Amino acid sequence: MAKKKTILDLYKMKENGEKAAWIVLYDSCFASYAEEAGVDMILCGDSMGMIVYGNAGTVPVTMDMSIAHCQGVRKGAPNTYLIGDLPFGSYHISAEDAVRNAIRFYKEADVDAVKLEGGVAVADKIKAITEAGMVVFGHIGLTPQSSASMGGFKAQGRTVESAKAIIEDAIAVYKAGARTLLLEGVPEEICAYVHKMLPIPVYGIGAGIDCDGQVILAADSLGMYKNFTPKFAKKYVDIAAMATQGIEDYVKEVKEEAFPAPEHKYKISGDPEEFAKLFEEMKPFFEK
Numbered sequence: 709m710a711k712k713k714t715i716l717d718l719y720k721m722k723e724n725g726e727k728a729a730w731i732v733l734y735d736s737c738f739a740s741y742a743e744e745a746g747v748d749m750i751l752c753g754d755s756m757g758m759i760v761y762g763n764a765g766t767v768p769v770t771m772d773m774s775i776a777h778c779q780g781v782r783k784g785a786p787n788t789y790l791i792g793d794l795p796f797g798s799y800h801i802s803a804e805d806a807v808r809n810a811i812r813f814y815k816e817a818d819v820d821a822v823k824l825e826g827g828v829a830v831a832d833k834i835k836a837i838t839e840a841g842m843v844v845f846g847h848i849g850l851t852p853q854s855s856a857s858m859g860g861f862k863a864q865g866r867t868v869e870s871a872k873a874i875i876e877d878a879i880a881v882y883k884a885g886a887r888t889l890l891l892e893g894v895p896e897e898i899c900a901y902v903h904k905m906l907p908i909p910v911y912g913i914g915a916g917i918d919c920d921g922q923v924i925l926a927a928d929s930l931g932m933y934k935n936f937t938p939k940f941a942k943k944y945v946d947i948a949a950m951a952t953q954g955i956e957d958y959v960k961e962v963k964e965e966a967f968p969a970p971e972h973k974y975k976i977s978g979d980p981e982e983f984a985k986l987f988e989e990m991k992p993f994f995e996k
């Protein structure tokens with residue numbers, strides 16, 4: 709089994725031009741598949757609010773939900789670099805709050821890093837968490853926690869003005885001490901430029917290929933989520949179709965009494981005559 713990566717391994721990968729592949733998931737089963745498949749990092753994302761809990765966005769996710777899911781992921785993937793995703797409201801009020809909640813991820817869910825959304829506006833929080841000895845991943849561009857102010861899940865950085873804001877955010881995140889940066893939902897030119905200019909690993913989701921690695925939701929890449937698929941998601945298998953088919957088969961077999969079959973049943977141990985006697989003896993007790 710491969711040894712768990714550290715932040716230094718991520719820097720080494722960048723140096724060697726080896727792309728990092730991370731995946732977003734929220735439970736121990738899928739975490740174990742990802743570890744076995746050799747993923748470089750797992751993000752226990754606040755997209756759980758949509759994928760697991762059926763909300764329209766990520767805003768309702770709480771620290772307690774994030775910690776509980778992260779604990780499951782860690783148990784399923786004990787040897788994979790794990791990132792906790794600070795949910796909306798867990799780092800916005802004050803730097804002190806941000807540090808307290810980042811510490812919860814480290815103490816309670818054994819993460820290797822925490823990620824938070826935003827640039828210039830949250831630089832003080834990134835700095836405070838970093839100074840407390842933790843690893844911060846920045847996340848800018850399309851930031852789902854602030855979709856209300858962006859008018860939805862909209863690609864960012866398509867105009868010169870918007871691109872400038874993203875570049876300023878990237879610089880602020882780097883200067884605040886973030887050890888890596890994730891760019892979401894931006895044109896590839898913006899990602900390529902930020903990747904060329906910053907010394908830290910720059911990863912992308914919907915940001916093109918010119919960076920140090922890619923992120924995708926397991927729910928999108930495995931075909932689990934049916935509400936929508938972002939333009940940048942690729943479906944590698946169709947779990948929804950397989951699961952629906954499997955449940956259909958189960959329902960049919962129950963109706964037809966094809967399930968359970970003999971191999972799914974327990975056997976009595978002892979003399980069947982004795983059981984017959986017992987059943988007879990107990991009969992009166994069923995009468996009211």
Ligand SMILES: Nc1nc(=O)c2c([nH]1)NC[C@@H]1CN(c3ccc(C(=O)N[C@@H](CCC(=O)O)C(=O)O)cc3)CN21
Pocket residue numbers: 755758766850852861862863893925927928933936937938939940941
């Ligand atoms: N299933 C899923 N996949 C994701 O990648 C994802 C989530 N959910 N939820 C949290 C955030 C939100 N993300 C999203 C959600 C939707 C689009 C989307 O539909 N975008 C449109 C373009 C919108 C525009 O720019 O106007 C697209 O065609 O990709 C993009 C990113 C990325 N994250």
Ligand SMILES: CC(C)C(=O)C(=O)O
Pocket residue numbers: 732751752753754755756793890892913923925
């Ligand atoms: C979209 C990814 C990067 C994320 O933050 C999440 O899934 O929560």
Ligand SMILES: [Mg+2]
Pocket residue numbers: 753754755766793
């Ligand atoms: Mg997230």
